[in-house]
Amino acid sequence: MKATSQYAQSLAELKARPTHYLKEVGDQWQTPPALFWGVFAKFGPFVLDIFSDGENNKCANYYTVEDNALIQDWAKDLNGCKGFANPPYSRSSYDDKQAITGMRNIIDKTRLERDKGAKVIYLIKSATSEVWWPEDANHVCFIRGRISFDLPAWFKPANKTQSASSAGFACAIAIFDKDWRGERMSYINRDDLLRDGQVMLEIINVAAFHTPTATTIKNTVEIIQDDTEIGEQIDIEQLIAKDAETEPATTKWPSEVRYIVEECFKANPNKHNDHRAHVLLELANKRLLEKMRPSQIIAELNTMLVQCEPMGDAA
Numbered sequence: 001m002k003a004t005s006q007y008a009q010s011l012a013e014l015k016a017r018p019t020h021y022l023k024e025v026g027d028q029w030q031t032p033p034a035l036f037w038g039v040f041a042k043f044g045p046f047v048l049d050i051f052s053d054g055e056n057n058k059c060a061n062y063y064t065v066e067d068n069a070l071i072q073d074w075a076k077d078l079n080g081c082k083g084f085a086n087p088p089y090s091r092s093s094y095d096d097k098q099a100i101t102g103m104r105n106i107i108d109k110t111r112l113e114r115d116k117g118a119k120v121i122y123l124i125k126s127a128t129s130e131v132w133w134p135e136d137a138n139h140v141c142f143i144r145g146r147i148s149f150d151l152p153a154w155f156k157p158a159n160k161t162q163s164a165s166s167a168g169f170a171c172a173i174a175i176f177d178k179d180w181r182g183e184r185m186s187y188i189n190r191d192d193l194l195r196d197g198q199v200m201l202e203i204i205n206v207a208a209f210h211t212p213t214a215t216t217i218k219n220t221v222e223i224i225q226d227d228t229e230i231g232e233q234i235d236i237e238q239l240i241a242k243d244a245e246t247e248p249a250t251t252k253w254p255s256e257v258r259y260i261v262e263e264c265f266k267a268n269p270n271k272h273n274d275h276r277a278h279v280l281l282e283l284a285n286k287r288l289l290e291k292m293r294p295s296q297i298i299a300e301l302n303t304m305l306v307q308c309e310p311m312g313d314a315a
Helices: 006-016 033-043 074-078 103-115 190-209 236-244 255-267 274-289 294-305
Strands: 046-049 082-085 119-125 139-144 171-176 185-189 221-223 233-235
Touching: 033 082, 033 119, 033 171, 033 190, 046 074, 046 294, 074 082, 074 103, 103 119, 103 171, 139 190, 185 190, 255 274, 255 294, 274 294
Parallel strands: 046 082, 082 119, 139 185
Antiparallel strands: 119 171, 139 171, 221 233
C-alpha cells in the first residue's frame, strides 16, 4: 500500500472541507486549458503531467501528490517523449527526509532527470531573481502578458468575496532537454499562445462531440441519384444498410496507422466512436509521415482522448 505523506494528507483534508478560502488554495492553482494546449502546440506533444493532484492532470499519464514526482524515474516513464510541469511553489517540505515540494528541490531533480535523457517543459513564474530560477535551462521562452490561473475544481467558495482575481503574474516556459539545438531565449505573446491553444481545443471538441449516428437522423429522407429514379425519396436507414455492404473507409490506412489508433482505444475503451477514430487515424498517419515514433504518437493521441467525454459503458 502506498504511503501517504503529511503534504498529501493535508491536501486531501483541504479538498474534503465543505467550503474554502482563496488563501487556502496555495500551490493548487490550475493551468487554464487553452494555455496548456497553446504550450502543447508549440513545444509538445506531452505524454506525462509531472505535477498533478490526480484530478487536474493535463495528460493521460501523470504523477499524483501521493506518487511524489520527486522520487519517480521521469526519464524511464517518458521513454524519449516530453513531460509537462506546472510545479507547486510552496516552501520545501519533506517526508522522512525525502523532498516533496520546494522549487530548489524540483529544479535539482529536473537537472538530474535531464542528464538521464528526460525532456521536461515547465510553465513557471517569470521570477528571474529567485534562487531557484533555472539559469541553465536549455531554452526559456518568456510570455508577454500576465497569466491568470484557474481555481481547482474542488474549490467551494466560503462567501461571495472568494472569487479568483484576474490580475495573474508573468510567466515563462522553461525547457530542459539536453538535445535542444535552438536558441537559448525567446518571447511569445500570451494572446498568440491562448489563440493556438483554443484552436487545439476546438479540434478536440470536434472529435469529441461531432458524432452523427443513425438515431439522430432516423426517419429523415434524402434526395439522391443512384439506382433509383432522379428525385425519388430514399429512407436514410436503407442508405446506412447499403453503406454497410461496402468496404470500410478505414481499410485505406496502413496497418501501422490502424495499430496506433487501436492501442489508443484499448487504453480508452469508453471514448470510442467512428468519428473520433477517423480523426485519430488521420493524425496518426500525419505523425508517421513526420517520422515521429509510434510510442510518441500513441502518447499524444492518448492525451487528446483523455479530454474527450466518455461514450458510455465500454462493451
